[in-house]
Amino acid sequence: MVKTQNFIWKKQQSSKIRETPFDNLFNGINNVFLGLCFIIxxxxxxxxIACSLSDPKAVIEHRVTFFPVNFDLTAYKAVFANKDIGLGYLNSVIYVALELLSACLFRCCWHIRFRAKNFMEENS
Incomplete structure (x- = not known):
């Protein structure tokens, strides 16, 4: 006969550390500062993004703010007409893949070495 246990999840007890008024002030100032950094x-x-999607004349005349003026994709057409963009992107992907592979290999070798060292010390 298999017994099953009924788990009773207890409510997590509240922390004994209480926030002081200084903590609340610090948190408020910190939130305002981080909000400003986010906006900046x-x-x-x-x-x-708005400039890249706007008409080039509107960009030159400084009429673009948050939203594109006279939606136009000529900037993207000019970028993708250049064949070197694809090659540069491919190089970036290759560099990232090789860096990831080398980091994983190095880390695996490092851990295997120390695991074997600890295993030998424990069994000797």
Whole structure:
């Protein structure tokens, strides 16, 4: 006869460490700072995307803000007309794959070496 156990999940007890008013102030200031950093990084990215999707004349005249003006894909046509872009992308993929492979091989060899060393010490 197989016995089964009934697991009773207890509610996790609350932490004994309480947040002080200084902790709340620090968290608030930290959240505002991180939000500003997010906006500072996000705005240029949105601007670049809007410029790439806008008419080149609108970009030169500084009429582009957050949204593309006179939607146009000539910038992408010019980029993809260049044959070196595909080759550069292929090189990037190859470099990443080789780096990943070499890192995994190195790590495996490193762990096997120390595993064998520990195994020999335990069994001697």
């Amino acid at each position: 990084v996000l705005y240029p990215l949105l601007y670049i």
